[in-house]
Amino acid sequence: MQERSSELVQLMMKYQRRIFAYIHTLVPSRSDAEDILQETSLTICQKFSDFKTGTNFYSWACQIAYWKVRAARKKFATSKVLFNQEVLDVISQTRFEMEEDLDNRHGALSRCLQKLNERDRRMVLTRYESGKNVTSAAQASGRTIQGAYKALNRIRKTLFDCVSFELATERV
Amino acid sequence: MNKLTDSEILELHDLLDALVENNLPKDRLLRLENWISDNEEVRKIYIEFLDMSSSLHHYAEELIGDDTEQAIEENGSIFLKFTKPLLAIAAIVVVGLFFNKDLSSLWSEGEIFSQKSEMDRNSDLLDEEGVIIDTAAVLTKSVGVIWDDKAEVRPSLGDTLDPGLLKISEGLAQIEFLQGATVVLEGPVEFSIDNPNEGSLNNGKLRAVVPRVATGFTVNVPNGRVIDLGTDFGLNVHLGGSTEVFVYDGNVLYEGRLDTGDIVNRELKSGDSIYIDPYGFPNWVEMPTEPFISAADLAYRSMEESQRRHGDWIDLSKSISADPRALLYFTFDNHNPWSRILKNDSLSNTAIQNGAIVGCKWSDGRWPGKGALSFNRQNDRVRLKLPSHLKSATLSAWLKIENLDQRTAPILSSETKSLGSTCWSVNGNGQIVLQTKGVGGNIFYKSAVAFKPNNLNRWSHVVTTYDSQSAMVTHYVNGRSFSRERLSEEIVLSFPKALIGHSVSLNGASSGFAFKGSIDEFGIFEGILKDSEIRNMYEIGRPFEFPNSLNSRLP
Numbered sequence: 001m002q003e004r005s006s007e008l009v010q011l012m013m014k015y016q017r018r019i020f021a022y023i024h025t026l027v028p029s030r031s032d033a034e035d036i037l038q039e040t041s042l043t044i045c046q047k048f049s050d051f052k053t054g055t056n057f058y059s060w061a062c063q064i065a066y067w068k069v070r071a072a073r074k075k076f077a078t079s080k081v082l083f084n085q086e087v088l089d090v091i092s093q094t095r096f097e098m099e100e101d102l103d104n105r106h107g108a109l110s111r112c113l114q115k116l117n118e119r120d121r122r123m124v125l126t127r128y129e130s131g132k133n134v135t136s137a138a139q140a141s142g143r144t145i146q147g148a149y150k151a152l153n154r155i156r157k158t159l160f161d162c163v164s165f166e167l168a169t170e171r172v
Numbered sequence: 173m174n175k176l177t178d179s180e181i182l183e184l185h186d187l188l189d190a191l192v193e194n195n196l197p198k199d200r201l202l203r204l205e206n207w208i209s210d211n212e213e214v215r216k217i218y219i220e221f222l223d224m225s226s227s228l229h230h231y232a233e234e235l236i237g238d239d240t241e242q243a244i245e246e247n248g249s250i251f252l253k254f255t256k257p258l259l260a261i262a263a264i265v266v267v268g269l270f271f272n273k274d275l276s277s278l279w280s281e282g283e284i285f286s287q288k289s290e291m292d293r294n295s296d297l298l299d300e301e302g303v304i305i306d307t308a309a310v311l312t313k314s315v316g317v318i319w320d321d322k323a324e325v326r327p328s329l330g331d332t333l334d335p336g337l338l339k340i341s342e343g344l345a346q347i348e349f350l351q352g353a354t355v356v357l358e359g360p361v362e363f364s365i366d367n368p369n370e371g372s373l374n375n376g377k378l379r380a381v382v383p384r385v386a387t388g389f390t391v392n393v394p395n396g397r398v399i400d401l402g403t404d405f406g407l408n409v410h411l412g413g414s415t416e417v418f419v420y421d422g423n424v425l426y427e428g429r430l431d432t433g434d435i436v437n438r439e440l441k442s443g444d445s446i447y448i449d450p451y452g453f454p455n456w457v458e459m460p461t462e463p464f465i466s467a468a469d470l471a472y473r474s475m476e477e478s479q480r481r482h483g484d485w486i487d488l489s490k491s492i493s494a495d496p497r498a499l500l501y502f503t504f505d506n507h508n509p510w511s512r513i514l515k516n517d518s519l520s521n522t523a524i525q526n527g528a529i530v531g532c533k534w535s536d537g538r539w540p541g542k543g544a545l546s547f548n549r550q551n552d553r554v555r556l557k558l559p560s561h562l563k564s565a566t567l568s569a570w571l572k573i574e575n576l577d578q579r580t581a582p583i584l585s586s587e588t589k590s591l592g593s594t595c596w597s598v599n600g601n602g603q604i605v606l607q608t609k610g611v612g613g614n615i616f617y618k619s620a621v622a623f624k625p626n627n628l629n630r631w632s633h634v635v636t637t638y639d640s641q642s643a644m645v646t647h648y649v650n651g652r653s654f655s656r657e658r659l660s661e662e663i664v665l666s667f668p669k670a671l672i673g674h675s676v677s678l679n680g681a682s683s684g685f686a687f688k689g690s691i692d693e694f695g696i697f698e699g700i701l702k703d704s705e706i707r708n709m710y711e712i713g714r715p716f717e718f719p720n721s722l723n724s725r726l727p
Contacts, residue, residue: 021226025219028191030229082191082201087209094215105220106227113231128225128232134193135368145350145368153189160185160224 008048011057012041021102022062025095026069026088036072040065059096066092104170105163112162116155123148124155176213184214188221197384198402307332308368309349317343317359337364340376344465352386353400355379356465366392373415379406379464382422395452396428396436405440406464413450416457418464419443428452481715482539488712489517492695496520499560500696502527504543509534514545514554527556527672537692538570538631538715544692545673552686553674558667558696563640565665566697567596567606568706570713572631573623573689576600581687583634584667584696585675592666595675596636597685598623604647604654606636610661619647619655631692633710638665639700651710653703667696 019040024033043064051060069088083091095102113121123141126132127148138148176184187204190196196204207214311327319326320339327333333347340359348354350368357363361376372392382389382400389400391407393415398407403422409415417426419440426438430452438446438454446454489503501518511534514527529545531552537544545554569583579600586593593609602623608615623632635648643659672694673687693713701709 017226017230020229021223024226024229025222028222028225029194030225033226083205083208087205090209091215091219094212095219098216098219102220102223105223106230109224109227110231124228125232128228130229130233133367149193152193153186156189156192156221156224157185159228160221163220163224 004048007053008045012044015058015061017106018058018099018103019061019065021106022092022095023065023069025091026066026083027072028082032072036065036068039072040068043068062092062096101167104167108163108166108170109159111166112159115162116158120151120155120158123151124159127152176211176217181217184217185221188218192222192225194388197387307350308335308365309333309347311345312348312354313344313346315344317345320360320362333365335365335367337362337374349386349389351389353380353382353389355381355391358465373407373409375409375411377406377408377464379420380404393428393448394450395430395448396426399425399427401425403442408464415448416445417448418445426454428454478539478715481712482542484712485539488709489693492709493517493519495697497566497697497699497701498695499562499698500556500558500694502694504537504545504692504694507534507543514556525557527554529554532673535690537690538713542692544572544690546690547673547687550686551674554672556667556670556672558670560667560698561592562638562665562696562698564638564699566635566637566695566699566701566706568633568635568693568695568697568701568709569691570631570633570693571687571689571691573598573628573687575628575688576602576623577688578685580605580675580685581689582671582673582675582685583687583691584694585671585684586667587669587671587676589676590666592664594665594667597675597687598634604634604636604649606638606645606647608638608663608665610663612661615660617645617647617657619649622647622649622654629689631715633713635701635706635709637700641700648706650714651707 020033020037023036023040024030027033027036040061044061047064051057070085073085073088113125116124119141123137123143126140127134127137129136134148134152135145137143137152138145141148141151143151184204184207187196187200187207190200191204204218208218209215309332311329311331311333314329318341320341323337323339325333325336325338327338338345338347338357338361340357340361340363342359344359345357346354347357347363347365349365349371353369355363355371356379358377358379361378362374363376363378364372364374366372369386369388370390370392374394378391380389380391380400381404382402384402387400387402391398393407393409394413395415398405398417401423403424404420405422405424406418406420407415417424417440419442421442423442424440426440426446426448428436428448430436436452436454440446445457447457448454486505489501489505492498492501493503498518498520500516502514503517504514505517507513507515512529514529516526531549532545532547532554535544535546536542547553567584571583573581576598577600580595580597581599582595582597585595585597589609591609591611595605595607597605597607599605599618602621604619604622606617608617617636622634633648633650637644637646637648638659639646640659640662643662644656645659646656647654673691674684676684
C-alpha cells in the first residue's frame with residue numbers, strides 16, 4: 001500500500017505539468033483549466049488502484065482529464081470549455097501526435113526566456129504567475145495596461161518564433 | 173494543404189493572444205474554432221501556442237517556488253505554500269489518506285470550493301502585499317450625486333478610481349472601467365471596484381454595457397457572480413440579499429451557490445430575467461421589478477439638467493443686468509463667432525462702452541452654446557474703458573485657467589500706473605491677488621492658494637470685494653469666502669483704461685503678462701455684493717456637474 005502511494009506521488013510529480021498542459025490545450029482559461037486539473041487529480045487518486053504499473057500513466061491520466069473536460073462542457077455550458085466537442089476531439093488527437101515535439105519545445109522555451117531582456121522576461125513571467133494578470137505585469141515592467149497588452153503580444157510572438165527556430169536548428 | 177501566409181499567421185497569433193487573455197469576442201472565437209477544425213497547420217500552431225502558455229505558467233511558478241524557498245529560509249518559517257492543486261493532492265496522498273478513504277466523500281464539491289477559496293484568499297493576500305494597487309476606472313458622468321456620509325471616497329467628475337468602495341446616497345454615476353465596461357450606478361447604491369474588469373454590487377442598482385473587448389466583465393453579487401459574455405444588463409441587489417438580473421442584449425452567465433453549498437448556473441439571453449432569492453436560488457421571472465437607467469438615459473438626463481441650469485442662469489443674468497450696481501457686466505452670450513465687440517449687458521449703465529476684443533477667440537463656455545472668450549496667445553486681451561472711481565467694488569468672473577506657467581494670470585488690469593490703478597489676477601502660486609497702487613507703492617491682497625494643478629482647466633467662480641467701509645478685502649472661490657484681509661491703505665480704485673486677460677506690469681516691467689484660459693462671465697459692481705448674493709451667483713451659475721474641488725481647502 002505504501003509503495004503504491006509513493007508511486008502515485010512520483011508519477012504525479014513527473015507528469016503534472018504535462019497533464020495540465022493537455023487540459024490547458026482544451027480549456028484555454030488558466031483558472032478553468034486548474035479547476036479541471038483539480039477534479040482530474042482527485043479522480044486519479046480514487047482510481048489509481050486500476051492503473052497497471054508499467055503502462056503509460058500520462059496517457060491514462062489524460063483519458064481521465066478528457067472526460068472531465070467533456071463533463072465540464074455539459075455542466076458549465078459556455079463558461080469553461082469554449083470549443084465544440086468535435087474540435088476538442090481533433091485537438092486532443094493532434095496533441096498526442098505532437099507530444100515529443102512539445103516536450104522539446106518546453107525545454108527550448110527555457111533557453112528562449114533567457115534570451116529576452118530583463119524587463120520583458122520579468123513582465124511575461126509576472127503575467128503568468130499564479131493570481132497575477134496583465135495589470136500586475138504592467139506594474140512590474142512600468143508600462144500602461146494597454147502598453148502591457150501590446151508588449152505581451154510581441155513577447156509571446158518572439159518566444160514562439162524563438163522556440164520554433166531552436167527546434168529547427170536542433171534538427172539540422 | 174496550403175501553407176499559411178504571413179498575414180494569416182499574424183491573424184492567428186492575434187486570435188491566440190486574445191484567447192489566452194480572455195478577450196476573444198464570440199465571432200472571432202468561432203473563426204478560430206472553424207480554422208482549428210479545418211486546418212491542421214492552424215491546429216498545430218494552436219496546440220504549440222497553448223502549450224507554451226502552460227510552460228510559461230510552469231516557469232513562472234518555478235521562479236516563485238525558488239523565491240518562496242528563499243523566503244522560508246530567511247524567515248525560518250515552517251509554512252509550506254502549495255501553489256498548485258496537484259501538489260496539494262500529492263501531499264494528501266503522502267499522509268496516507270488516499271487509500272483508506274473515499275476521497276469523493278472526503279472532499280465534496282463544496283469543500284473543494286472552499287479549498288479553492290482559501291487558495292484564492294492566499295493569492296489575494298499576496299496581491300495586497302506585493303502589488304501596488306492601480307487605477308481601475310474613471311468617473312465619467314454624474315447627475316445629482318450625493319455621497320453617503322460614511323463614504324471614504326468622494327471622487328469628482330473625471331477622477332480616476334482605484335479599487336475601493338463607492339457609496340452613493342442619491343443620484344446617478346457613470347463609471348468606465350479601464351477594460352472598457354461601463355456601469356451606471358443608481359443611488360442609493362454600494363458598489364466596489366475590484367479591478368479593471370470586475371466589481372461587486374453590495375446593494376442597489378446598476379446597469380452595465382460591456383463592449384466586446386471587455387467580455388468577461390464580472391459583477392459579484394451576494395450569492396454568486398454575473399459574468400458578461402458581451403452584452404448590456406441590469407442588476408439590482410436588494411438589502412435582504414436577493415438579486416435581480418435582466419439582460420437587455422447579448423448573453424450573461426450567472427454562477428452562484430445555494431445556501432446548501434450546491435453550485436448553480438444560469439445562462440441568460442437577451443430579454444431574460446432572473447430573481448435570485450436570499451438563499452441563492454435563481455428563479456426565472458418575466459420582468460425586473462424596476463427599470464434600470466442606461467448610459468443613454470443618463471446622457472439625456474445630463475443634457476436635460478444642463479439645459480435647465482443654462483435656463484436658470486439666463487434668468488439670473490437678466491436680474492444682474494438690471495441691477496444698478498452693475499457698472500459693467502459681460503455675459504459673453506449672444507455674440508457672433510466673428511464679433512470683435514464684447515457687449516456690455518448692464519442695462520442701467522449704458523454709458524459704459526463695450527469692450528474691444530483683441531486676438532481672443534470665441535469658444536464654448538460652461539454649457540454647450542454659451543459663449544466664452546479663449547485667451548491663448550500672449551497678446552490676447554479685451555480692452556475697455558471704465559470712467560468710474562470706486563471706493564468700494566465687487567469684481568466677479570467665471571473663468572477656466574489652463575495653466576499658471578507665468579508669474580501671474582491677469583483677469584483685470586489697469587493700463588495706467590497712477591494712484592488707484594488696480595490689477596486683479598491669479599499668481600503663479602495659485603493665489604488670487606488684488607494689487608492696488610497706493611501712495612507708498614503697490615499693495616497686494618493675496619488669498620490662500622486657490623488653484624493647484626489638479627483643479628486647473630475647470631470652470632471656477634472667483635469674486636473679490638474691496639470694502640472701504642469695513643476696510644476689508646475678501647476673496648471668494650466658488651461661492652464661499654476664501655480669505656479676508658484688512659485694508660492697509662484706503663484708496664479709490666480706478667480703471668480709466670483697463671484690460672481683461674492681460675496686464676502691463678504695474679511695477680514697471682516692460683513686458684506684460686497674459687491670462688491663459690477662458691472667461692465666460694465678468695462683472696464690476698459698485699459697492700459690495702452680499703455673501704448670499706455671491707453664493708447665489710455660484711450656485712445658479714455653476715456648470716452642470718461642476719465639482720466643487722476647492723471645498724476641502726476652504727478655511
